[in-house]
Amino acid sequence: MKTKFNRGRAYHGSGAVTEGKLKGETDTDYFYFFCPRCEDRHVMRLLDYSPHVETSENExxxxxxSKALKGFTLVFQLHCERCGLEDFVKLSNLGWQSGQLSPTK
Ligand SMILES: [Zn+2]
Known part of the structure; x- marks a missing residue:
């Protein structure tokens, strides 16, 4: 039997990953997250994921x-083997996805 995501505890990304501090890139078509605390683009492990929100419509x-088939938010549990950072990141199509993320300051 699968255990609940994050053992049923609350999950929210910390200040270590917000406001552009979590970065990553692809090699082939796989995306990798780099630890925001470690240097040298150290790749983080994904320990688990869960559907956070699923909707049949996309507002x-x-x-x-373009038309999305549904709405979703997936949450991923990140872990850095080097420094031990544990954190969360979400991927979603339920927010506005056009133009610049953060207008030039
Ligand atoms: Zn690290």
Whole structure:
């Protein structure tokens, strides 16, 4: 039997990963997250994931040319083997996804 994501405890990304501090890139078509505390683009492990939100509609479809089949938010549990950082990141299509993320300051 699968255990609950994060053993049923709350999960929210910490200040270590917010505001652009969590970065990553692809090699082939796989995406890797780099530990925001370690140097040298140290790759983090993904220990678990879970659907955080799933909806049958996507509220932005009527404002965009492209149409999403549904709405979703997935949460991933990150772990750095080098420094031990444990954190969370979410991928979602339930927010506005067009233009710049953060306008030039
Ligand atoms: Zn680290």
């Amino acid at each position: 932005y479809n009527d404002q965009t040319k």
